[in-house]
Amino acid sequence: MKDVAIEIKNMSKSFNIYADKANTLKERIIRLGKGKKEVHHVLNNINLTIKKGETVALIGVNGSGKSTLLKLITKIIYPNKGSIKVRGKTSSLLELGAGFHPDFSGRENIYFNASIFGLTKKEIYKRLDDIIAFSELGEYIDAPIRTYSSGMYMRLAFSVAINVDADTILIDEILAVGDQHFQEKCMNKMKELKEQGKTMVFVSHSKDAVEFLCDRAVWLHEGSIRMDGKTKEVLKEYTKVCG
Amino acid sequence: MNKFKEIYNYREFLKTSIRKEFRGKYKKSFLGVLWSFLNPLFQLLVYALVFPFILRNDIDNYTVFLIVALMPWTFFNMTVIQSAASVVTNGGIIKKVYFPREILPISTATSNLLNFLITGIIVIVALLVSGVGIGPSIVVLPIIVIMQYILLLGLSFIFSSITVYVRDVEYLLNVFMMLMFYMSPIVYSADMIPAKFLPIFKLNPMFHIIKYYRDILYYQQIPNMASVMLLFLACLLILVVGYLIFNRLEKRFAEEL
Structure with a gap:
């Protein structure tokens, strides 16, 4: 079993x-x-x-x-x-971007989103570079996500979800x-x-x-x-x- | 036991949601977190003008008398009102991802506790400036704060989960809290209550908690520790009952929201 x-x-x-x-x-x-x-x-x-x-x-x-x-x-x-x-541990990619807060930057939202998946601070730090690189957002990562296009938003959300080590x-x-x-x-x-x-x-x-x-x-x-x-x-x- | 471990595993989420509630609330305002000071300060100003000058009472240092009770009341009031909305407003993420739902009411109670501890600075300044000072009775204060936090955790569990099923709770609470305000010895002193009504007032846990704050900070007396412990146990009981209610109702949150 x-x-x-x-x-x-x-x-x-x-x-x-x-x-x-x-x-x-x-x-x-x-x-x-x-x-x-x-x-x-x-x-x-x-x-x-x-x-x-x-x-x-x-x-x-x-x-x-x-x-x-x-x-x-x-x-x-x-x-x-x-x-x-x-x-x-399970990670579900049912709907992307859970817990995103429009006023915070992409980087801050990585923390919010990854923490919803049950990651600790240390684990998030370890994956931060991978997530940002995967999202291909470049310098936009520090802009508030209300300024993102829907494609950018989804890319960021997917990058977090896929990098959660479940x-x-x-x-x-x-x-x-x-x-x-x-x-x-x-x-x-x-x-x-x-x-x-x-x-x-x-x-x-x-x-x-x-x-x-x-x-x-x-x-x-x-x-x-x-x-x-x-x-x-x-x-x-x-x-x-x-x- | 498993649940505790799980909440511990999600500690980062607990921390970020506390931070979000604490900071996010004022994020768009000009004065930011300063509002958590200004809000109770203005409220205090209003009461401190109305009661001594218009309603005329002869309590010494009325502002201090008031502040030591008003701050814990604000903590209570804000937590209860916000907790009713805490699960409902997070309906979006509840339907999308799994996480221990308990985190939502816990973070509401905890962010308000932090807020309360900050406003504690105002209380201490008021005590020192007015000449009332701080006595040795202050050593008992942490017990009272912890007791109030435990009570609020329990109430947050209850109201956050029930509101999902009956949305009226949120609005009923607004009315009910106004009643509770006058049922607690905040703007008046506990011994002003006519003896025949006292037993009714004593059913309200905040009646005792507010009284303890005032005994410790204003009168600088150590309250009867036996009754403090009894109330502490009652608050723990409310927490356990609240948790059990939440635990039963949370299973269908995603369907009800």
Whole structure:
């Protein structure tokens, strides 16, 4: 069991959908007794074991539960049933630039952002040069980030997230970052991390990216695992069904 | 136990969010952190004019009498009000990344503690300038400050998590804190309260804490340590209960925000 990075057992997740959510006391009292909520089952009875060093792609059409599964693995949300066990440190690249403060400089924001990932001051110092170099921001690193273009913002955010030294990296469809050149750089960096033996779970609609990076693919369909196997085979089936 | 270790691992994030709350608040203003001095100073000025001159009371050194109670009150008031918003305003990052959510209320309480310690300079200056001076009773002061911090941590856990589910709490607190202000012996002295109402006033933990501050700094007397310890235990209990509430409610923060 030592070589298991992520272990999901009989896990289900549902959301309560309110037609119009009651956030205030007044609304809550008015709606008392009116059971207007609708339960939406996003994931049903998922069993998935990911070994250390594996690179797994999650594929599926929109709404199949891929992003929800990633959120559950990072503990942003919790399952209703079953269990999820994650060993080692995880870094999630679900959305970039968490905790960025527009009035502070790029350099200061590296501290904020990296510290959210649980890095200590020493660890951040050690990586600071790498992060700045990777972002290719040059002298702009000391300007407040409200002056950044959206591309610059994303580059900085990605540079921090990818340089956090985690055992497991979760990536959600964020490769639409920056220009062609930067995208290629990101892919190569991820390949490098894979070769270093990091565990990766990767959500993407880009078949090329999935084929380039992942050995194994899991196809989620309407909240259940439809197929789990070698990337090539799963992609072949997936293309047949979903085009 | 695991949670403590985790919060320790995220200590850099705790530090940066304390710094952000402390500095970020005034970042765009001209006078910056000076406002943390000026705010209570102006408030003090207003009360120090209204109560002795307009409402006429005969307390010696009323400004000092007031300041030793007003500063801890401001600490209490600011922390409670800000804590209610602390999780809700960070909804963005809560939905994006995992980190121990406890860090948010802890940093609200702690940044306000730092602010309070800075305003403590005003109190000390006032004590020295007015001739009231500082007595040996000051050795008990750290216990009272720690006790208030523990109480505020507990309340921050409670209000920050409940507000996520019922947004009204934030506004209810504003009204409630105004009531609490007059239910605590800040602008008046505790022995001015009619005896038959005293038991009600004593239910308010801030009633005792404010009284202790005044005993120590203004009257320079050491309060009854047995009752201080009892209140200390009560504050610890509030912290434990608050933490348990937070722990239960935090699981669905990302879905509710």
